[in-house]
Amino acid sequence: MLSGKRILLGVTGSIAAYKAAVLVRLLVKAGADVKVIMTPSAKEFITPLTLSTLSKNPVESDFVKDQSGVWSNHVELGLWADVLMIAPASANTVAKMANGFCDNLLSAVYLSARCPVFFAPAMDLDMLQHQSTQTNINRLVSFGNHLINPEYGELASGLTGTGRMAEPEEIVIQLKSFFSTNLRLKGKKALVTAGPTYEAIDPVRFIGNNSTGKMGFAIAEELARQGAEVNLISGPTHLSLSVPNVTITKITSADDMHREALKHFPASDIAVLSAAVADFKPLTKADQKIKKSTAGLTIELIQNPDIAADLGKMKREDQFIVGFALETENEQAHAEKKIKAKNFDLIVLNSLNDKGAGFGHDTNRITLIDKKLNATKFSLKNKKEVAIDIVNAISEHIHA
Ligand code: C5P
DSSP states (O other): OOTTOEEEEEEOSSGGGHHHHHHHHHHHHTTOEEEEEEOGGGGGTSOHHHHHHHHTSOOBOSSBOTTTOOBOOHHHHHHHOSEEEEEEEOHHHHHHHHHTOOOSHHHHHHHHOOSOEEEEEOOOHHHHHSHHHHHHHHHHHHTTOEEOOOEEEEOTTSOEEEEEOOOHHHHHHHHHHHHHOOOTTTTOEEEEEESBOOEESSSSOEEOOOOOSHHHHHHHHHHHHTTOEEEEEEOSOSOOOOSSSEEEEEOOSHHHHHHHHHHHGGGOSEEEEOOBOOSEEESSOOSSOOOOOTTOOOOOEEEOOOHHHHHHHHOOTTOEEEEEEEESSSHHHHHHHHHHHTTOSEEEEEETTSTTOSTTOSEEOOEEEETTOOEEEOOOEEHHHHHHHHHHHHHHHHHO
Protein backbone atom coordinates (compact mmCIF):
# COMPACT_ATOMS: atom_id res chain seq x y z
CA MET A 1 0.00 0.00 0.00
CA LEU A 2 2.94 2.35 0.54
CA SER A 3 4.90 1.12 -2.43
CA GLY A 4 5.92 4.07 -4.61
CA LYS A 5 4.21 6.60 -2.33
CA ARG A 6 6.17 9.84 -1.84
CA ILE A 7 6.32 10.68 1.83
CA LEU A 8 7.78 13.93 3.05
CA LEU A 9 8.68 13.56 6.71
CA GLY A 10 9.01 16.67 8.84
CA VAL A 11 11.05 16.12 12.00
CA THR A 12 10.92 18.76 14.77
CA GLY A 13 12.70 19.38 18.04
CA SER A 14 11.41 16.78 20.45
CA ILE A 15 13.14 13.90 22.17
CA ALA A 16 10.85 11.63 20.12
CA ALA A 17 12.91 12.70 17.07
CA TYR A 18 14.99 9.59 17.68
CA LYS A 19 11.95 7.54 16.61
CA ALA A 20 12.08 9.27 13.20
CA ALA A 21 14.97 6.96 12.29
CA VAL A 22 12.81 3.88 12.84
CA LEU A 23 9.91 5.53 11.02
CA VAL A 24 12.06 6.29 7.96
CA ARG A 25 13.38 2.74 7.97
CA LEU A 26 9.87 1.23 8.13
CA LEU A 27 8.57 3.51 5.36
CA VAL A 28 11.51 2.71 3.08
CA LYS A 29 11.09 -1.01 3.81
CA ALA A 30 7.41 -0.71 2.85
CA GLY A 31 8.53 0.64 -0.54
CA ALA A 32 7.88 4.36 0.02
CA ASP A 33 10.08 7.12 -1.37
CA VAL A 34 11.01 9.22 1.67
CA LYS A 35 12.44 12.72 1.94
CA VAL A 36 13.12 14.34 5.28
CA ILE A 37 12.94 17.97 6.37
CA MET A 38 14.38 18.80 9.78
CA THR A 39 13.77 21.96 11.78
CA PRO A 40 16.97 23.50 13.19
CA SER A 41 16.17 22.25 16.71
CA ALA A 42 15.47 18.69 15.48
CA LYS A 43 19.21 18.46 14.72
CA GLU A 44 19.90 18.75 18.46
CA PHE A 45 18.20 15.40 18.88
CA ILE A 46 19.21 13.36 15.83
CA THR A 47 21.72 13.96 13.05
CA PRO A 48 20.76 14.69 9.44
CA LEU A 49 23.33 12.03 8.45
CA THR A 50 21.27 9.30 10.16
CA LEU A 51 18.08 10.33 8.38
CA SER A 52 19.69 10.94 4.98
CA THR A 53 21.40 7.53 5.12
CA LEU A 54 18.18 5.74 6.04
CA SER A 55 15.99 7.66 3.58
CA LYS A 56 18.60 7.47 0.79
CA ASN A 57 17.86 11.15 0.09
CA PRO A 58 19.53 14.36 1.25
CA VAL A 59 17.91 15.92 4.31
CA GLU A 60 16.58 19.45 3.77
CA SER A 61 16.65 21.97 6.56
CA ASP A 62 17.39 25.48 5.35
CA PHE A 63 15.92 27.73 2.70
CA VAL A 64 19.38 28.07 1.22
CA LYS A 65 21.74 25.11 0.95
CA ASP A 66 25.15 25.53 2.71
CA GLN A 67 27.50 28.05 1.08
CA SER A 68 26.26 27.21 -2.42
CA GLY A 69 23.46 29.75 -2.46
CA VAL A 70 21.14 27.14 -3.99
CA TRP A 71 17.58 27.56 -2.84
CA SER A 72 15.70 24.61 -1.27
CA ASN A 73 12.43 25.01 -3.06
CA HIS A 74 9.68 24.61 -0.48
CA VAL A 75 6.97 24.77 -3.15
CA GLU A 76 8.56 21.93 -5.10
CA LEU A 77 8.92 19.80 -1.97
CA GLY A 78 5.27 20.41 -1.10
CA LEU A 79 4.16 19.46 -4.60
CA TRP A 80 6.41 16.38 -4.74
CA ALA A 81 4.80 14.73 -1.72
CA ASP A 82 1.76 12.42 -1.70
CA VAL A 83 1.67 12.99 2.05
CA LEU A 84 3.40 15.35 4.45
CA MET A 85 3.94 13.60 7.78
CA ILE A 86 5.16 15.73 10.67
CA ALA A 87 6.46 13.35 13.32
CA PRO A 88 7.31 14.25 15.95
CA ALA A 89 5.34 17.49 15.93
CA SER A 90 6.56 19.62 18.85
CA ALA A 91 4.25 22.06 20.69
CA ASN A 92 6.14 24.88 18.97
CA THR A 93 5.66 23.51 15.46
CA VAL A 94 1.98 22.72 16.15
CA ALA A 95 1.50 26.33 17.31
CA LYS A 96 3.23 27.66 14.21
CA MET A 97 1.18 25.49 11.87
CA ALA A 98 -2.08 26.48 13.59
CA ASN A 99 -1.26 30.17 13.15
CA GLY A 100 0.39 30.25 9.76
CA PHE A 101 3.91 31.15 10.94
CA CYS A 102 6.58 30.57 8.33
CA ASP A 103 10.04 30.90 9.86
CA ASN A 104 11.75 27.71 8.73
CA LEU A 105 11.70 25.35 5.76
CA LEU A 106 9.23 22.93 7.35
CA SER A 107 6.63 25.59 8.19
CA ALA A 108 6.99 27.00 4.66
CA VAL A 109 6.49 23.54 3.15
CA TYR A 110 3.45 23.01 5.38
CA LEU A 111 1.87 26.23 4.09
CA SER A 112 2.61 25.44 0.46
CA ALA A 113 1.79 21.70 0.45
CA ARG A 114 -1.34 20.66 -1.42
CA CYS A 115 -1.19 17.05 -0.22
CA PRO A 116 -2.82 15.61 2.92
CA VAL A 117 -0.92 16.46 6.10
CA PHE A 118 -0.53 14.18 9.11
CA PHE A 119 0.94 15.31 12.42
CA ALA A 120 1.99 13.22 15.41
CA PRO A 121 2.37 15.46 18.46
CA ALA A 122 5.00 14.59 21.05
CA MET A 123 5.46 16.58 24.24
CA ASP A 124 5.19 16.47 27.99
CA LEU A 125 1.72 15.82 29.39
CA ASP A 126 1.18 19.31 30.82
CA MET A 127 2.26 20.96 27.57
CA LEU A 128 -0.17 18.74 25.70
CA GLN A 129 -3.04 19.44 28.08
CA HIS A 130 -2.47 23.19 28.03
CA GLN A 131 -5.42 24.97 26.51
CA SER A 132 -3.12 26.72 24.02
CA THR A 133 -1.87 23.39 22.66
CA GLN A 134 -5.31 21.80 22.68
CA THR A 135 -6.74 24.80 20.80
CA ASN A 136 -3.90 24.57 18.26
CA ILE A 137 -4.37 20.83 17.73
CA ASN A 138 -8.13 21.26 17.34
CA ARG A 139 -7.55 24.06 14.82
CA LEU A 140 -5.22 21.88 12.79
CA VAL A 141 -7.81 19.08 12.76
CA SER A 142 -10.52 21.59 11.77
CA PHE A 143 -8.32 22.61 8.81
CA GLY A 144 -8.49 18.96 7.64
CA ASN A 145 -5.07 17.82 8.88
CA HIS A 146 -4.89 14.25 10.19
CA LEU A 147 -4.00 13.91 13.86
CA ILE A 148 -2.03 10.88 15.00
CA ASN A 149 -2.84 10.87 18.68
CA PRO A 150 -0.04 10.87 21.21
CA GLU A 151 -0.02 7.86 23.48
CA TYR A 152 -0.16 7.28 27.21
CA GLY A 153 2.91 6.08 29.05
CA GLU A 154 6.22 7.11 30.58
CA LEU A 155 7.51 10.45 29.28
CA ALA A 156 11.05 11.78 28.90
CA SER A 157 10.44 14.01 31.94
CA GLY A 158 9.90 10.92 34.10
CA LEU A 159 6.21 11.74 34.47
CA THR A 160 3.55 9.34 33.28
CA GLY A 161 0.69 10.52 31.12
CA THR A 162 -0.41 11.18 27.56
CA GLY A 163 2.15 12.87 25.34
CA ARG A 164 4.46 10.20 23.88
CA MET A 165 4.59 10.20 20.12
CA ALA A 166 2.70 7.30 18.58
CA GLU A 167 5.07 4.44 17.81
CA PRO A 168 6.53 4.38 14.27
CA GLU A 169 4.71 1.07 13.59
CA GLU A 170 1.42 2.77 14.46
CA ILE A 171 2.17 5.73 12.18
CA VAL A 172 2.91 3.34 9.31
CA ILE A 173 -0.39 1.52 9.91
CA GLN A 174 -2.30 4.82 9.80
CA LEU A 175 -0.63 5.71 6.51
CA LYS A 176 -1.37 2.27 5.06
CA SER A 177 -4.98 2.57 6.14
CA PHE A 178 -5.17 6.07 4.62
CA PHE A 179 -3.90 4.87 1.25
CA SER A 180 -6.09 1.75 1.22
CA THR A 181 -9.34 3.37 2.26
CA ASN A 182 -12.11 2.66 -0.17
CA LEU A 183 -15.06 3.86 1.90
CA ARG A 184 -16.94 0.62 1.50
CA LEU A 185 -19.03 1.44 4.58
CA LYS A 186 -20.12 4.90 3.51
CA GLY A 187 -23.70 5.58 4.63
CA LYS A 188 -23.59 2.82 7.27
CA LYS A 189 -24.04 3.47 10.98
CA ALA A 190 -22.05 1.41 13.45
CA LEU A 191 -22.26 0.92 17.19
CA VAL A 192 -19.14 -0.26 19.02
CA THR A 193 -18.80 -1.16 22.70
CA ALA A 194 -15.30 -1.11 24.18
CA GLY A 195 -13.28 -1.25 27.36
CA PRO A 196 -14.12 -2.58 30.81
CA THR A 197 -17.07 -1.70 33.02
CA TYR A 198 -16.69 -0.68 36.65
CA GLU A 199 -19.28 -1.94 39.13
CA ALA A 200 -19.37 0.23 42.23
CA ILE A 201 -19.00 -1.32 45.68
CA ASP A 202 -18.94 1.99 47.55
CA PRO A 203 -18.08 5.60 46.52
CA VAL A 204 -14.38 4.74 46.05
CA ARG A 205 -14.23 1.04 45.18
CA PHE A 206 -15.38 -1.01 42.25
CA ILE A 207 -15.14 -4.39 40.55
CA GLY A 208 -13.37 -4.00 37.22
CA ASN A 209 -11.16 -5.92 34.81
CA ASN A 210 -7.97 -5.55 32.79
CA SER A 211 -9.53 -4.57 29.47
CA THR A 212 -7.73 -1.55 27.96
CA GLY A 213 -10.28 -0.86 25.21
CA LYS A 214 -7.52 -0.91 22.55
CA MET A 215 -9.26 -3.48 20.33
CA GLY A 216 -12.62 -1.69 20.40
CA PHE A 217 -11.09 1.75 19.76
CA ALA A 218 -9.10 0.36 16.84
CA ILE A 219 -12.28 -1.18 15.38
CA ALA A 220 -14.24 2.07 15.83
CA GLU A 221 -11.46 3.99 14.05
CA GLU A 222 -11.22 1.48 11.20
CA LEU A 223 -15.01 1.46 10.69
CA ALA A 224 -14.83 5.27 10.46
CA ARG A 225 -11.90 5.12 8.04
CA GLN A 226 -13.96 2.85 5.80
CA GLY A 227 -16.72 5.48 5.81
CA ALA A 228 -19.11 4.44 8.59
CA GLU A 229 -20.60 6.85 11.10
CA VAL A 230 -19.63 5.35 14.45
CA ASN A 231 -21.09 5.54 17.95
CA LEU A 232 -18.50 4.26 20.39
CA ILE A 233 -19.69 3.44 23.90
CA SER A 234 -16.67 3.02 26.09
CA GLY A 235 -15.96 2.08 29.67
CA PRO A 236 -13.07 3.79 31.52
CA THR A 237 -9.86 3.84 29.42
CA HIS A 238 -6.81 6.06 28.83
CA LEU A 239 -7.43 6.10 25.10
CA SER A 240 -8.47 8.88 22.78
CA LEU A 241 -9.58 8.89 19.18
CA SER A 242 -7.71 10.23 16.20
CA VAL A 243 -10.32 10.11 13.46
CA PRO A 244 -13.44 12.15 12.80
CA ASN A 245 -16.78 10.36 12.31
CA VAL A 246 -16.64 8.68 15.73
CA THR A 247 -18.90 9.93 18.51
CA ILE A 248 -17.84 8.63 21.88
CA THR A 249 -20.12 8.13 24.89
CA LYS A 250 -18.16 7.43 28.05
CA ILE A 251 -19.87 5.23 30.60
CA THR A 252 -18.87 3.50 33.82
CA SER A 253 -21.09 0.51 34.60
CA ALA A 254 -22.67 -2.33 32.63
CA ASP A 255 -26.10 -0.79 33.29
CA ASP A 256 -24.93 2.51 31.70
CA MET A 257 -23.51 0.64 28.69
CA HIS A 258 -26.71 -1.41 28.37
CA ARG A 259 -28.87 1.73 28.36
CA GLU A 260 -26.70 3.51 25.75
CA ALA A 261 -26.36 0.44 23.52
CA LEU A 262 -30.13 -0.14 23.49
CA LYS A 263 -30.65 3.53 22.63
CA HIS A 264 -28.28 3.52 19.63
CA PHE A 265 -28.87 -0.01 18.28
CA PRO A 266 -32.17 0.56 16.40
CA ALA A 267 -30.52 3.17 14.14
CA SER A 268 -27.36 1.07 13.61
CA ASP A 269 -26.57 -1.19 10.66
CA ILE A 270 -23.59 -2.79 12.41
CA ALA A 271 -22.84 -3.48 16.08
CA VAL A 272 -19.43 -4.64 17.26
CA LEU A 273 -19.50 -5.70 20.90
CA SER A 274 -15.93 -5.79 22.07
CA ALA A 275 -16.47 -4.51 25.61
CA ALA A 276 -15.42 -6.67 28.53
CA VAL A 277 -18.69 -6.22 30.40
CA ALA A 278 -18.68 -7.32 34.03
CA ASP A 279 -20.99 -10.31 34.38
CA PHE A 280 -21.83 -9.42 37.99
CA LYS A 281 -22.40 -6.29 40.06
CA PRO A 282 -22.82 -5.76 43.80
CA LEU A 283 -26.48 -6.03 44.85
CA THR A 284 -26.17 -2.71 46.66
CA LYS A 285 -23.70 0.17 46.52
CA ALA A 286 -22.78 1.46 49.99
CA ASP A 287 -23.48 5.21 50.35
CA GLN A 288 -20.36 5.72 52.44
CA LYS A 289 -16.87 4.22 52.16
CA ILE A 290 -16.98 0.78 53.80
CA LYS A 291 -14.89 0.77 56.97
CA LYS A 292 -12.16 -1.76 57.64
CA SER A 293 -13.37 -4.50 59.95
CA THR A 294 -11.78 -7.61 61.33
CA ALA A 295 -14.91 -9.61 60.67
CA GLY A 296 -14.16 -9.66 56.93
CA LEU A 297 -16.57 -8.58 54.25
CA THR A 298 -19.01 -10.44 52.05
CA ILE A 299 -20.37 -8.71 48.98
CA GLU A 300 -23.47 -10.18 47.40
CA LEU A 301 -23.29 -10.07 43.61
CA ILE A 302 -26.14 -10.19 41.12
CA GLN A 303 -26.08 -10.65 37.36
CA ASN A 304 -25.61 -7.71 35.00
CA PRO A 305 -27.73 -7.43 31.88
CA ASP A 306 -26.22 -9.28 28.89
CA ILE A 307 -26.00 -6.44 26.39
CA ALA A 308 -25.02 -8.70 23.51
CA ALA A 309 -27.88 -11.14 24.13
CA ASP A 310 -30.41 -8.29 24.39
CA LEU A 311 -29.23 -6.73 21.12
CA GLY A 312 -29.27 -10.18 19.52
CA LYS A 313 -32.97 -10.51 20.46
CA MET A 314 -33.76 -7.06 19.01
CA LYS A 315 -31.78 -7.63 15.81
CA ARG A 316 -33.57 -7.08 12.49
CA GLU A 317 -32.76 -8.82 9.19
CA ASP A 318 -30.86 -5.77 7.97
CA GLN A 319 -28.59 -5.56 11.02
CA PHE A 320 -25.22 -7.26 11.57
CA ILE A 321 -23.79 -8.05 15.01
CA VAL A 322 -20.20 -8.99 15.76
CA GLY A 323 -19.45 -10.46 19.16
CA PHE A 324 -16.24 -11.46 20.90
CA ALA A 325 -15.32 -14.64 22.70
CA LEU A 326 -12.29 -14.76 24.94
CA GLU A 327 -11.92 -18.41 25.87
CA THR A 328 -9.45 -20.47 27.85
CA GLU A 329 -10.51 -23.99 26.78
CA ASN A 330 -12.51 -25.69 23.98
CA GLU A 331 -12.31 -22.31 22.26
CA GLN A 332 -13.93 -23.12 18.95
CA ALA A 333 -16.83 -25.11 20.46
CA HIS A 334 -17.61 -22.34 22.97
CA ALA A 335 -17.47 -19.68 20.28
CA GLU A 336 -19.80 -21.65 18.01
CA LYS A 337 -22.26 -22.03 20.90
CA LYS A 338 -22.09 -18.31 21.65
CA ILE A 339 -22.72 -17.21 18.07
CA LYS A 340 -26.04 -19.10 18.16
CA ALA A 341 -27.02 -18.26 21.76
CA LYS A 342 -26.51 -14.52 21.27
CA ASN A 343 -27.68 -14.39 17.64
CA PHE A 344 -24.38 -12.93 16.36
CA ASP A 345 -23.53 -12.85 12.65
CA LEU A 346 -19.80 -13.06 13.23
CA ILE A 347 -17.73 -13.88 16.28
CA VAL A 348 -14.13 -12.89 16.98
CA LEU A 349 -12.46 -15.64 18.94
CA ASN A 350 -9.31 -15.02 20.90
CA SER A 351 -7.77 -17.49 23.23
CA LEU A 352 -5.97 -16.62 26.44
CA ASN A 353 -3.71 -19.58 25.66
CA ASP A 354 -2.20 -17.64 22.75
CA LYS A 355 0.93 -15.66 23.62
CA GLY A 356 0.49 -11.94 22.93
CA ALA A 357 -3.29 -12.17 22.49
CA GLY A 358 -6.15 -10.69 24.48
CA PHE A 359 -6.13 -8.26 27.40
CA GLY A 360 -3.44 -5.64 27.81
CA HIS A 361 -1.38 -6.60 24.76
CA ASP A 362 -0.90 -4.44 21.68
CA THR A 363 -1.22 -7.58 19.59
CA ASN A 364 -3.94 -10.14 19.09
CA ARG A 365 -4.42 -13.46 17.33
CA ILE A 366 -7.97 -14.04 16.21
CA THR A 367 -10.17 -16.57 14.49
CA LEU A 368 -13.31 -15.25 12.79
CA ILE A 369 -16.32 -17.57 12.77
CA ASP A 370 -19.44 -16.74 10.80
CA LYS A 371 -23.03 -17.96 11.19
CA LYS A 372 -22.39 -20.92 8.91
CA LEU A 373 -19.51 -21.80 11.25
CA ASN A 374 -16.84 -21.12 8.63
CA ALA A 375 -13.68 -20.33 10.59
CA THR A 376 -10.82 -18.14 9.33
CA LYS A 377 -7.61 -18.05 11.36
CA PHE A 378 -5.32 -14.99 11.34
CA SER A 379 -1.72 -14.66 12.48
CA LEU A 380 -0.54 -12.65 15.51
CA LYS A 381 -0.82 -8.98 14.53
CA ASN A 382 -0.90 -5.49 15.94
CA LYS A 383 -4.45 -4.68 17.18
CA LYS A 384 -4.81 -1.94 14.55
CA GLU A 385 -4.11 -4.49 11.82
CA VAL A 386 -6.50 -6.95 13.48
CA ALA A 387 -9.13 -4.20 13.35
CA ILE A 388 -8.59 -3.88 9.58
CA ASP A 389 -9.14 -7.68 9.20
CA ILE A 390 -12.33 -7.56 11.30
CA VAL A 391 -13.78 -4.53 9.48
CA ASN A 392 -12.87 -6.03 6.07
CA ALA A 393 -14.74 -9.20 7.07
CA ILE A 394 -17.78 -7.14 8.14
CA SER A 395 -17.71 -5.29 4.79
CA GLU A 396 -17.47 -8.53 2.85
CA HIS A 397 -20.37 -10.13 4.73
CA ILE A 398 -22.73 -7.19 4.44
CA HIS A 399 -21.94 -6.70 0.76
CA ALA A 400 -22.13 -10.45 -0.04
O1 C5P B 1 -20.83 -14.48 27.38
P1 C5P B 1 -19.53 -13.81 27.13
O2 C5P B 1 -19.22 -12.73 28.12
O3 C5P B 1 -18.35 -14.70 26.92
O4 C5P B 1 -19.77 -13.11 25.69
C1 C5P B 1 -18.87 -12.25 25.15
C2 C5P B 1 -19.56 -11.31 24.22
O5 C5P B 1 -20.74 -10.78 24.79
C3 C5P B 1 -18.71 -10.08 23.90
O6 C5P B 1 -19.01 -9.67 22.60
C4 C5P B 1 -19.15 -9.08 24.97
O7 C5P B 1 -18.91 -7.74 24.57
C5 C5P B 1 -20.63 -9.40 25.08
N1 C5P B 1 -21.22 -9.16 26.41
C6 C5P B 1 -22.13 -8.15 26.59
N2 C5P B 1 -22.74 -7.98 27.82
C7 C5P B 1 -22.43 -8.79 28.85
C8 C5P B 1 -21.49 -9.82 28.69
C9 C5P B 1 -20.89 -9.98 27.45
O8 C5P B 1 -22.40 -7.40 25.66
N3 C5P B 1 -23.02 -8.59 30.02
